[in-house]
Amino acid sequence: MPRPPEGERTRLASAQDLQVHFPRRSGPPLRAVDGVSFDVVAGETFGIIGESGSGKSTLARALVCLQPITGGALTLSGRSPASLSAASLRLLRRDFQIIFQDPRAALNPRMTVRALVAEPLEIQSIGTRDGRRAAVLDLLDRVGLGPEFADRYPHQLSGGQRQRVNIARALAVRPKLLVCDEVVAALDVSIQADMLNLFKDLQDELGLTYVFITHDLAVVAHVSDRIAVMYLGVFMELGSKAQITERPLHPYTRALLDAAPQAVPSYRRVHREPLQGEIPSPLAPPSGCRFRTRCPLAVEVCAASVPAWREVQPGHFVACHRAGEAMVSTDGTDLRSQGVRSAAR
Ligand SMILES: Nc1ncnc2c1ncn2[C@@H]1O[C@H](COP(=O)(O)OP(=O)(O)OP(=O)(O)O)[C@@H](O)[C@H]1O
Ligand SMILES: [Mg+2]
Structure with missing residues (x-):
């Protein structure tokens, strides 16, 4: 999908001085995210790099409304999630999906791949029963899994295949933005490149926007258009890939x-x-x-x-x-x- 010029691109997510503080029984709160400001524009891959404990996952969860923010502002598709009714929020959240590091933890071991990929469609009441069956096979195809995978269980899959099922589940509701939190970290190095190529292909085919979070500099430099460098809850630097990796x-x-x-x-x-x-x-x-x-x-x-x-x-x-x-x-x-x-x- 050709990308429109920068000035015309839609701002999908916007954070202004966003904070997530975790209260504690005694003492000051834990300032996991302590005031970050950035925009994510449609079609880009926005990379976030930082050491363990810098607040990447907390920020990731805040971006998809899984973690309430305690200060600053978050705008998704031009709207503030905090101001929406439950029904409007549910619709908005469809557009902002997340995939986590551990592909096994996210999948119910007692469900088949078919049921796992159909689940988000059922929860959101999308399509008819027949429509959902067809959609599942289409989604599996998009992530490089043939129809023979539909009746398998998570334990019958490799780590890479399980992560593909997670991607299919996230894509089922046709999100605009996908937050990828350490999505290749748990995978064998030999299949990381395949997985990164899959993300790239999906972006081109579906016009997806990514927030790509990792502690791996090689990964972030490979996939990102822009990169934010996070340390102890705040951004230290933000710029284009060239600005961050060359200057x-x-x-x-x-x-x-x-x-x-x-x-x-x-x-x-x-x-x-x-x-x-x-x-x-x-x-x-x-x-x-x-x-x-x-x-x-x-x-x-x-x-x-x-x-x-x-x-x-x-x-x-x-x-x-x-x-x-x-x-x-x-x-x-x-x-x-x-x-x-x-x-x-
Ligand atoms: N639900 C929570 N309650 C209290 N503290 C939390 C919670 N979630 C995260 N934290 C703390 O917030 C800080 C940031 O954690 P977070 O998981 O966001 O970091 P991260 O950058 O994703 O690290 P990693 O690279 O290890 O995944 C850590 O000190 C962590 O212990
Ligand atoms: Mg994390």
């Missing part, structure tokens, strides 16, 4: 790229110290910049104040006090000569 500005983004030399072969790395230590607890995130406790460039200001989220080039956002100084590209080019504005205060 990264945030020390955290650079550390991720440095740590995975095979993931983005075109990224010209300079030798740096590998990322030290563990991600701090979201119960007590560091003051100022959350990355400062592990950042090789951290100075006093980084502890004293939260760096602003600034657009330093069209579409390229970064939150770093020192991004202005770190603007010499890893191949030695001074990015300021290419129009990148300093983000330093």
Whole structure:
């Protein structure tokens, strides 16, 4: 499906300072997602990368209304889910589906593939009984499973085949946006590429939009049009794939790229110290910049104040006090000569 020019594309999902805090019996809440802002436009693949515990899955669940937000705003297809009646919300939620990491956990072991793929259609009362039977075979075909799979049970399938059944279930209600949360992480490396190709083919055939979440830099760089880099509940950097993988500005983004030399072969790395230590607890995130406790460039200001989220080039956002100084590209080019504005205060 040809993609319309950027300016005319529909904003499918929009988050403004979105927060998800989990209350605790005592003490401050756990700030799993602590204020992120971004739009997802129709037809794109919006990648989110971040270490374990950075809040990716919580954000993913919020995007499909499985997790209530506790602050900021979420708009889906131009509407605020919180303002909708139960019936309208149910209709809206059809358009925003999610697939999770573990393809086995999501499937009832006592149901056949046919029943599993028909289930979302039944729940949403879509089509007649005969219509649903035909739809199931069509969906299985789309995800590369022949009709012989219809009568099998999940335990008779490989991990990749189970994930294909999950994709078929998600596609049954003809969503506009599919959130894919670590969908290839549990699969054998040898079949990950097949699965990523399937997602690409489905996007072309059905005009789907993806939010693709992973801790695997190679995967996110392969599939994404734009990439957000998440750390401890907030975005550190956001930009086009080229901006993030070729001209990264945030020390955290650079550390991720440095740590995975095979993931983005075109990224010209300079030798740096590998990322030290563990991600701090979201119960007590560091003051100022959350990355400062592990950042090789951290100075006093980084502890004293939260760096602003600034657009330093069209579409390229970064939150770093020192991004202005770190603007010499890893191949030695001074990015300021290419129009990148300093983000330093
Ligand atoms: N329902 C919940 N109640 C309380 N805390 C939660 C809940 N869900 C997630 N958390 C916490 O929120 C933080 C972010 O978790 P989340 O699962 O969103 O991270 P993630 O980036 O998806 O990590 P991973 O890469 O391991 O999947 C973690 O500290 C986690 O323990
Ligand atoms: Mg997760």
